[in-house]
Amino acid sequence: xxSVPNNPFILVDGSSYLFRAFHGMPPLTNSKGQDTGAIYGxxxxxxxxxxxYSPTHMAVIFDAKGKTFRDDIYPEYKANRPPMPDELRSQxxxxxxxxxxxxxxxxxxxxxxxxxxIGTLAQQATDQGIPTLISTGDKDMAQLVNQHVTLINTMxxxxxxxxxxxxxxxxxxxxxxxxxxxxxxxxDNIPGVPGVGDKSALGLLQGIxxxxxxxxxxxxxxALEFRGAKKMADKMREFETQARLSYELATIKLDVELEFGxxxxxxxxxxxxxxxxxxxxxxxxxxxxxxxxxxNILSAPTKTAVSQAKVDSSDVKTPPMVKDTxxxxxxxxxxxxxxxxxxxxxxxxAFDTETTSLNYMEAELVGMSFSxxxxxxxxxxxxxDYLDAPEQLDRSTVLNKFKTLLESESHKxxxxxxxxxxNVLANYGITLRGIAFDTMLESYVLNSVVTRHDMDSLSKYYxxxxxxxxxxxxxxxxxxxxxxxxxxxxxxxxxxxxxxxTLRLHQKLWPQLCEHESLKDVLQEIEVPLASVLSKMEQRGxxxxxxxxxxxxxDLASRIMQLEKEVHDLAGEEFNLGSTKQLQEILxxxxxxxxxxxxxxxAPSTAEEVLQELALNYPLPKLLMEYRGLTKLKNTYTDKxxxxxxxxxxxxxxxxxQAIAATGRLSSTDPNLQNIPIRNxxxxxxxxxxxxxxxxxxxxxxxxxxxxxxxxxxxxDKGLLDAFSSGKDxxxxxxxxxxxxxxxxxxxxxxxSAKAIxxxxxxxxxxxxxxxxxxxxxxxxxxxMNLYFERYPGVLKYMExxxxxxxxxxxxxxxxxxxxxxxxxxxxNGMRRQGAERAAINAPxxxxxxxxxxxxxxxxxxxxxxxxxxxxxMIMQVHDELVFEIKEQKLEEHKKSIISLMEGACSLSVPLxxxxxxxxxxxxxx
Numbered sequence: 001x002x003s004v005p006n007n008p009f010i011l012v013d014g015s016s017y018l019f020r021a022f023h024g025m026p027p028l029t030n031s032k033g034q035d036t037g038a039i040y041g042x043x044x045x046x047x048x049x050x051x052x053y054s055p056t057h058m059a060v061i062f063d064a065k066g067k068t069f070r071d072d073i074y075p076e077y078k079a080n081r082p083p084m085p086d087e088l089r090s091q092x093x094x095x096x097x098x099x100x101x102x103x104x105x106x107x108x109x110x111x112x113x114x115x116x117x118i119g120t121l122a123q124q125a126t127d128q129g130i131p132t133l134i135s136t137g138d139k140d141m142a143q144l145v146n147q148h149v150t151l152i153n154t155m156x157x158x159x160x161x162x163x164x165x166x167x168x169x170x171x172x173x174x175x176x177x178x179x180x181x182x183x184x185x186x187x188d189n190i191p192g193v194p195g196v197g198d199k200s201a202l203g204l205l206q207g208i209x210x211x212x213x214x215x216x217x218x219x220x221x222x223a224l225e226f227r228g229a230k231k232m233a234d235k236m237r238e239f240e241t242q243a244r245l246s247y248e249l250a251t252i253k254l255d256v257e258l259e260f261g262x263x264x265x266x267x268x269x270x271x272x273x274x275x276x277x278x279x280x281x282x283x284x285x286x287x288x289x290x291x292x293x294x295x296n297i298l299s300a301p302t303k304t305a306v307s308q309a310k311v312d313s314s315d316v317k318t319p320p321m322v323k324d325t326x327x328x329x330x331x332x333x334x335x336x337x338x339x340x341x342x343x344x345x346x347x348x349x350a351f352d353t354e355t356t357s358l359n360y361m362e363a364e365l366v367g368m369s370f371s372x373x374x375x376x377x378x379x380x381x382x383x384x385d386y387l388d389a390p391e392q393l394d395r396s397t398v399l400n401k402f403k404t405l406l407e408s409e410s411h412k413x414x415x416x417x418x419x420x421x422x423n424v425l426a427n428y429g430i431t432l433r434g435i436a437f438d439t440m441l442e443s444y445v446l447n448s449v450v451t452r453h454d455m456d457s458l459s460k461y462y463x464x465x466x467x468x469x470x471x472x473x474x475x476x477x478x479x480x481x482x483x484x485x486x487x488x489x490x491x492x493x494x495x496x497x498x499x500x501x502t503l504r505l506h507q508k509l510w511p512q513l514c515e516h517e518s519l520k521d522v523l524q525e526i527e528v529p530l531a532s533v534l535s536k537m538e539q540r541g542x543x544x545x546x547x548x549x550x551x552x553x554x555d556l557a558s559r560i561m562q563l564e565k566e567v568h569d570l571a572g573e574e575f576n577l578g579s580t581k582q583l584q585e586i587l588x589x590x591x592x593x594x595x596x597x598x599x600x601x602x603a604p605s606t607a608e609e610v611l612q613e614l615a616l617n618y619p620l621p622k623l624l625m626e627y628r629g630l631t632k633l634k635n636t637y638t639d640k641x642x643x644x645x646x647x648x649x650x651x652x653x654x655x656x657x658q659a660i661a662a663t664g665r666l667s668s669t670d671p672n673l674q675n676i677p678i679r680n681x682x683x684x685x686x687x688x689x690x691x692x693x694x695x696x697x698x699x700x701x702x703x704x705x706x707x708x709x710x711x712x713x714x715x716x717d718k719g720l721l722d723a724f725s726s727g728k729d730x731x732x733x734x735x736x737x738x739x740x741x742x743x744x745x746x747x748x749x750x751x752x753s754a755k756a757i758x759x760x761x762x763x764x765x766x767x768x769x770x771x772x773x774x775x776x777x778x779x780x781x782x783x784x785m786n787l788y789f790e791r792y793p794g795v796l797k798y799m800e801x802x803x804x805x806x807x808x809x810x811x812x813x814x815x816x817x818x819x820x821x822x823x824x825x826x827x828x829n830g831m832r833r834q835g836a837e838r839a840a841i842n843a844p845x846x847x848x849x850x851x852x853x854x855x856x857x858x859x860x861x862x863x864x865x866x867x868x869x870x871x872x873x874m875i876m877q878v879h880d881e882l883v884f885e886i887k888e889q890k891l892e893e894h895k896k897s898i899i900s901l902m903e904g905a906c907s908l909s910v911p912l913x914x915x916x917x918x919x920x921x922x923x924x925x926x
Contacts, residue, residue: 004150004159007642009262010049010058013136014106015114017042019096020137022088023805030283035087039282046104049135050267054477059105059265061114062096068112070249072266072896077249077643078188096283101274107266112256114138119252119353122149125262127580132262140185142169143176143252147410166829170202172598176209181247181491191247193239200226206830211247249603264879269323316763327496328378336393336401339378343405346372348412348436350503352422354379354495356482356607359670360423360538361646361653365395366483367491368851374507379495386485403430412436414506416455416498419531419538419658426539441500441527442509445519449821450842453659461502466503468494504515518817526816526854527658533861533874534656534666541651542875543885545921546642546690553638556630556682570620577627580606586620593618616775630682637686641671652694656877663819664850666877673878678926689776689786690876692885699891700925701898701916703879705730706852707845712842713815713908717794724910731755737791738784757788761795764838783925799841806840814847815906852912853880856905863901864866876922883922891918 023043028037046060051220072076080720099106110119118134118141125132126148133154134141142165145151165173182201184192196204203226208214214221214236221233236243272291279288330336343349350371355363366384366519371377371657382395407430414437415421422432440453443462451461459467473490476479483491483654513520568574571590575582588604596607596613606624615622642654654668661667668674709729712720723733728743735746735754746754756773765773773783789796806812810822820843824836857877864872871890876883883900886894895916902914919925 004152005051006132007056007122008053008133009125009265010053010055011118011134012046012049012058012060012133012749013114013118013134013138013141014042014060014062014099015682016136016138017045018088018092022085022091027087030281034282035091036282038088038091038282039098041186042095043098043102044289044783045283046102048101051471051476053133054480055267056264057265058267058530060099061107061109061117062092063114064108064110064112066110068116070113071756074245074249076189081189087545089098094278098110098275098278101271101278103268103270105267107135108353109258110197112253116253116256117258119144119254120256120258121265123254123580125149128262138253140180140250142173143175143180143250149210154222156343163832166832169203170829172831174466175205175210177250178205181211181243181249184246185250190251191242192246193243195235196232199845200228202226202234203229204232211243212319246601250483252476254599254603255711272555296743296821312501325375325377325497325500326495329496330378330380331390331392331493333393335378336380336398339380340401340405341670342372343370344411350377350499350504350506351413351415351418351421352495352498352502352625353424354483354491355424356484359668360655361427363427363649364484365399365424365428367495369495369499371496371503374504375500377496377498377500377503379487379492381491383484384486384488384491386487390488394446397816399428399430399521403604406430407433409433414439416440416458416502419535422532423539425534435528435532437508437510437523438528438531440659441503441523441531442506442513443884445523445527445818446513447821448508448659448662448664448821449823455498455501455505458505463504465501468497470494485815489906495879511637516817516819518813522816522818522851526858527852528856529858531658533626533857534658534877535873536861537620537876538653539651540873541649542883543691543693544645544652544718545639545691546645548691549638549642549686552682553634556634556638558868560627560630560634561631563623566625567623568622570623570865577624583624588612591620592651593621609832615715629677629680633677633682633686633840637671637676638689641686641689644671654876661850663820663847664814664854665801665815665846665879666850673876676878684923687923687926688921690883691920695918696885696887697894697918698922698925699884699898699916700881700922701884701895701902701914701919702879702926703849703902704879704913706849706912708758709908709910709912710815710845710848711795711798712910713763714848715792715794715798716909717798720795721909731758734758734788734791737846738787757784761785761788761799764841800829802840802844803837806837812840814851815908816843816848816851818847818851820847849880852905853877853882853902856902857882859901860898860906863897881926883925886918 001778016137018038022038027035028040029035061631061760084292096106096108107117111429115138118136122132122134122144126146129148132827133152134144134149137153141151142160145160145162145165149161151164152158153160160168162173165171165176169176169179171179180190180192181199182193182196182204184196203224204221207224207226208217208220218233218236221236222230224232234652246849254805276288276291279285279291328335350369352369353365354367354369355365357363365382367379367381369377369379377633381392382398384390384392406425411434412467415435415436416438417440418432418435418438423430439455439458442451443451443458451457456467456469459465465711471480473494474483486494487841513523555891560882564577567577571586574588583606584604585904587606588595593603593614596610597607599605608628611625615625617780624713641652646653652671654673655670657667657669676686678687692697702715708720709724712724716721719733720730721727724729729751731751731754732746733742734757735750736743738754738757739746739750741750753774756770760770760773767782767785768776770785774781802812806822807827810825811819813819820839822836823842824832825840826837827833857874860874860882871887872894873885874882875885882898884894884898895918899914899916905912
C-alpha cells in the first residue's frame with residue numbers, strides 16, 4: 001500500500017467533502033429545524049484528517065457560486081446536474097464559519113472550480129519539491145498525481161500514488177485527462193466521443209498513447225484488440241472537435257492566479273469563543289462540551305465520523321485486538337526483583353525503551369518494558385516528571401541493577417529496532433548485548449516489500465492487531481507531549497504492549513524464516529550482527545569542519561546570486577526562477593526554445609530531464625540547472641551540516657536504516673550521506689568538510705565495478721569472466737568486442753559507449769535510453785546492444801532465465817539467498833510488468849553488492865575490535881564505500897588490512913577489487 005511522507009502539504013477538496021457528507025450522513029437537524037448533517041460530517045472528516053497528519057500547511061477549498069470559464073467554453077457544461085438542494089445550500093455558510101473558527105485556511109475562488117485551485121497549489125508545491133496530499137473523493141483528481149502528489153480517499157482512507165493510479169485505472173496519471181476526454185462524463189456533461197466507453201478508451205490509450213498520439217496514428221486503431229476497434233478510427237475522425245473540447249473541459253487548471261502559495265497556507269489556533277457560539281447554535285453537544293472544557297476541536301474526532309459511515313466491510317479490515325493480557329507497572333523493589341528474576345531465568349525476553357526523543361544522541365531514558373511470554377508484560381517507569389506523577393524507582397540505581405543482565409551475551413533479547421535502544425543505553429554507560437532477534441529485521445528479511453517494518457504496521461499485518469498509537473497518548477503537532485510528561489495510566493499500557501507485541505511478532509515471524517535456511521542465515525549472519533556495528537558507527541559520528549562549510553555557503557550564495565543575474569540577463573527581464581509558469585513564458589514564448597515534452601495539461605514541460613536536454617544546446621537552461629543544483633547543495637548540506645554537530649561530541653551522527661531499501665542496501669538520514677554529490681566540483685567540496693582529528697587520516701575504501709563483477713559471476717559469461725579474471729579494463733574489453741577492434745586501439749569514445757552499455761544493461765536500459773545517453777540514433781544503439789549480446793551470450797541467457805524464474809517464483813535472490821519480491825512481475829499492466837522485469841535483472845546484483853559490503857563491515861569490525869586500541873575507527877558507509885579514521889603511524893599497515901578483509905568478504909567467480917585512498921579529508925581520500 002502507498003504511504004504518505006511526513007508532514008505533507010494537505011489540500012482538502014471541501015466540495016467533495018460536502019456532497020459526500022450530505023449523502024453519507026443521516027438528515028440531522030437542530031431543534032430549530034436547521035439542517036446540520038453535512039456540517040457534522042465535513043467537520044468530523046476534517047478532525048480525523050488533522051489528527052492523523054497534524055499538517056503545518058494546508059487549505060480547505062470549495063467551489064464558488066456562479067459560472068466558471070468552462071461554462072464559457074461549453075455552455076452545456078454540467079447542464080445535467082440538478083440544482084443544489086436547499087437543505088444542503090443552507091449548510092454552506094455555517095460550515096465555512098466553523099472551518100474558519102477552527103483556524104483552517106479556507107479558499108473560494110470565483111470563475112474556477114475547487115479542482116483548479118487545488119491543481120494550481122499542488123503544481124506550485126511540486127515545483128518546490130513539497131510533498132502534497134490531496135484529500136478528495138473525485139476520481140478526476142488522479143490527473144494531478146505525480147512523485148510529489150498523492151491522493152487520499154476521504155471515505156475509506158485509501159491512498160493513491162503514481163502506482164496506485166495505474167493499478168486503479170490501467171493507465172498512468174498523465175493519461176487520465178485523455179481517458180476522461182475519450183469516454184466523456186455524464187455527471188459533468190463532458191461529451192467525449194460517442195461509442196467510446198471505459199474499455200475502448202483504455203484500449204486506445206494503452207495501445208497507442210495520448211489523444212494527440214491517437215490522432216497522429218489513426219491507421220493503427222484497427223489492429224487494437226478491443227471490441228469495435230475496426231470502426232473506431234472513423235468515429236475518432238468524425239468527433240475530433242468534440243474530443244478536443246472534452247480534453248479541455250476535463251483538464252484541471254494549474255495556473256490560477258492566486259494571492260498566496262503553499263508556504264503561506266498555515267493553520268492557526270482555533271477560536272474557542274467562536275466555536276462555542278457556533279456549536280451551541282447548531283447543537284453539536286459533544287463538541288460544545290469539548291470547547292467549553294478548553295479542548296482542541298482538532299485533536300480528537302468522534303468515533304461516528306462520516307469517513308466510516310458508508311464504508312463497505314469488504315473494503316476495510318478492522319483487526320481484532322490482542323486479548324488476554326496481563327500488564328504490570330513496576331513501582332517498588334519487590335516487583336522489580338520479581339521481574340528481574342523472571343528475565344534472568346527466561347530463555348528469551350522482549351525488551352524496549354521509552355525515551356524523550358527519536359534522536360538517539362539526545363534521548364533521555366524514561367522507562368523500560370519487558371515481556372517473557374505472550375500476554376504478560378511490565379513497564380518500569382524511571383523518569384516521568386509531570387505534576388503529581390507517582391514516586392518511581394531511581395533511574396541510576398535501577399540501571400546499575402540491570403547492567404549485568406543487559407550486557408550479558410548469554411541472556412538473549414528480542415526487540416523492535418533494537419539498534420535505537422542500544423544507542424540510548426550507551427548514553428548511560430551500558431552496552432546492550434545478547435541481541436538474538438529483531439522483529440523489524442525479521443520482517444524485512446522475510447519480505448522487504450509486503451509491508452512497512454515499524455511495529456504498528458507489523459502488528460496490523462501479522463497479528464491483525466491495532467496497537468495503541470503514540471498520538472493517542474501524547475497528542476500531535478506542536479502540543480505533543482514527550483514520554484516523561486505522559487501519565488502512567490496511559491504510558492504503562494502503551495509501553496507494556498510494545499514489549500508484548502514484539503514477543504508475539506517474533507513468535508510469528510521466526511518460524512516462517514526457519515522454513516528457508518537462506519533467509520534465516522541472512523538474518524542471523526548479516527542483519528542482526530550488523531545492527532551492532534552500525535550502532536557503534538552512529539555513536540562515534542564523523543568530524544565536520546564547520547568553518548569550511550561556512551566558507552562554502554558564502555561562496556555558493558555568491559555564485560547563486562551571480563547565476564540568477566545571468567539568467568535574468570539572458571531572459572532580458574527579471575522573473576521568479578522557482579515559478580513554473582514564469583519559466584514556461586520565458587523559455588518557450590519569449591526565447592522560443594523547442595518544446596521537448598508537454599505536461600498532462602498540454603503546457604510545455606520544465607521538468608528536470610527536459611531542462612537537462614535543453615541545457616545541451618541553450619545557455620539559459622544550462623545556467624538554470626546549475627542554479628538549482630547549487631541551491632539544493634547549499635540548503636541541504638553546507639547550511640545544514642554545521643547545525644547538526646552534536647555539542648557533546650563535536651561530531652555529526654547520522655542514522656543508518658537497514659529496513660528501507662527493498663534490495664538490502666543501507667540508507668541514512670540526518671544527514672543523508674548517500675546523496676552528497678560527487679560528480680561535480682561543488683559537491684566534492686562538501687566532502688572536504690568531513691575531516692580527521694589531529695594525528696589521524698581519513699581512508700576511503702570502495703569496491704571497483706562490483707555490480708559488473710557480480711553480473712559476470714551470475715551470468716557465467718566466458719567473455720566477462722575472462723576480462724575480470726585477467727585484470728583487463730572491462731569497458732575497454734567490451735569496446736574491443738562490440739566494435740571489433742584490438743584492445744589497444746579502443747578510442748575514448750568507444751570506451752565511453754561500452755561503459756554506457758555495461759552499466760545500462762544492469763539497470764534494464766532500452767535501446768532508446770542508450771541512444772539518448774550516447775546522443776546517437778536509436779538504430780545505432782540497438783546495433784551496439786545486439787553486438788554486445790553476440791559477444792556476451794551468457795549475459796543474455798542470464799537475463800532471459802532470470803525473467804522466467806521471477807515470473808514463476810515471484811521473487812529473485814542474491815548470491816547469499818536474500819529474497820527480493822516483485823509483486824508486479826505478472827501484472828496485467830504492461831508498464832508495471834516491464835518495470836518489475838527490469839528490477840528482476842538488477843535486484844540480484846544490487847542486493848548481492850549490499851550483502852557483500854555488509855559482510856565486509858562485519859569482518860572489518862571484528863578485526864578492529866581485536867586490536868583493542870583507538871588506532872582505527874570505521875566512521876561511514878556510503879554505497880560500496882567504507883570510510884575510516886586511522887592514526888597516521890598505522891596508516892599503511894591498516895589500509896592493507898582493510899583492502900584484504902574487504903576483498904575476502906566473499907568468494908565469487910571473479911576477484912573482488914578494492915581501491916583505497918587517504919587524506920586529511922574525505923574528498924582527498926576518495
